[in-house]
Amino acid sequence: MAEHTVIDTPDGYHRALDRIVAGEGPIAVDAERASGFRYSQRAYLIQMFRRGSGTFLFDPPAIGRFDELNEAIAGDEWVLHAATQDLTCLREVGLDPVSIFDTELAARLLGMPRVGLGTVVEELLGIHLAKEHSAADWSTRPLPEPWLDYAALDVELLPDLRDAIEGLLVEAGKTDIARQEFADELTRELAVQRSEPWRRLSGIHSIRGLRNLAVARELWLSRDALAQQLDVAPGRLVPDASLTAAAKAMPDSKRALAAMREFTGRASRTELDRWWSAIEAGRTTEDLPVLRGPGDSLPPPRAWSDRNPEADARLKAARAALTTVAEELSLPLENLLTPDTLRRVAWTPPAEITAATVADALAKHGARRWQIEATSQAIAQAFVESSQTPGDASEAAS
Structure with missing residues (x-):
């Protein structure tokens, strides 16, 4: 196996740029982050491969921006696996494709x-790819x-994988579906901005009491500030x-906090003053959080039968109908139509339920054209059948 060199100088970057531009065909791209180790989701290695050009391993922190490279290749097709995982960190350094082929999708x-x-x-190339x-x-x-060998192989196999998958898409009659999905990935808002990100704290739903919830909030915010720093x-x-354990226990002193066996982590004692200050802030604040956060989130489906029985009936009927459609098209149900889209339309359906009005509702929630064409009739039929007799439903949904 050839030894791989990380490109981390301006001269190396410009030589690689010239070679990539001189190649042919789509450009395979991948990025490696340090998730679980670093606060940021920046790319710490960017890999590219193009037939006739070779393999290139770039060091983004050393190089900085890739605007010149992007200008030269943005119009070419880029091949990625699970593109939504990498597009954000690629865009941070100036790499922003206009055409992609996502082998995972x-x-x-x-x-x-x-x-x-x-x-x-x-399965498709007969090559075992270790992911250690x-x-x-x-x-x-x-x-x-x-690590470099692993990173290089990830992109070196992507063009062949892309060709194999494209052939299968043609056989299955799904090339247009794939094109619509790839285009949607490029326009989708990938970084969700939450108004109260502290509510992502694992186990927060087990915390009872607004004061305890305020302590959990202050602890999360204090930890997040230190992690970012x-x-x-x-x-x-x-x-x-x-x-979560500290928010539930509500220790009454710094010593009591230090004595908690459940309060662990490499900064749990070295930053004890920080955590105690957060607890005190939560215990004394007048800005108590509400039990449920703001936003337009719907109730969990398990609560629908009590809170909105009609919507519950619509959702169950439509989900059963779409399961049949998904099986006919050999598609996962969540790719046929995202669960959130179906739930929103079931919770607040059009005033008059027809295939056309359901299609409009799906479009407003971001469904692609092929999804609307494949599901609107089935959803309308299911909605009507959930509230009317079968004889009436067939006529009303047409």
């Missing part, structure tokens, strides 16, 4: 039961040679379970 559209890169490569370094700390410098994953400082 395409595998889902083909109905493959497992769509991880290693599995898909082995996928969860490594890619902010490590220098990067070990085995140090560029360390928050859970590596103090795990979620420790914050």
Whole structure:
């Protein structure tokens, strides 16, 4: 196996740019982050491969921006596996494609039961792809040679995988569906901005009492500020379970907090003053949080039968109908139509339920054209049947 060199100088970057532009065909792209180790989701390695050009491993922190490279290749097709995982960190450094082929998404559209890169490569190319370094700390410098070999192979196989999958899409008559899905990935809002991100704290639903919830909020915010300052994953400082335990216990002194066996983590004692200050702030604040956060989230489906029985009936009927459609098209149900879209239309349906009005509602919630064409009639029929006799429903939904 050839030794791989990380490109981390302006001269190396410009030489690679010239070689990539001189190649032919689509450009395979991948990025490695340090999730679980760093606070940021920045790319710490960006891999590219193009036939006739070779393999390139870029060091983004050293290079900075990739605007010149992007200008040269943005119009070419980029091949990625699970593009939504990488597009944000690529865009942060100026890499923003206008045309992609997502091999992971395409595998889902083909109905493959497992769509991880290693599995898909082995099934379609007959090559075993070890994934032992996928969860490594890619902010490590220098990067070990085995890691570089792993990273290079990820992109070197993508063009062949893309060609194999494209052939299967043609056979299945799903090329137009795939094109619509790839285009949607490029326009989708990938970074969700939450108004109260502290509510993502694992175990928060087990916390009872608004005062306890205020303590949980202050602990989360204090940990998040420190994690951002140090560029360390928050859970590596103090795990979620420790914050939840402290919010439930409400220790009455710094000593009591230090004595909690459940309060663990590498910064649990070195930053004890910080955590105690957060607890005191939560215990004394007049700005108590509400039990449920703001937003337009719907109740969980399990609560629908009590809170909105008609919507519950619509949802269950439509879900059963779409399960049949998904089986006929050999598609996962969540790719045929996102569960959230179906729930929103079932909760607040059109005043007059027809295939056309349901189609309009689906479009307003971001459904793609092929999804609308495949599901609107079935959903309208199911909605009507959930509240009328079968004889009336057939006529009303047409």
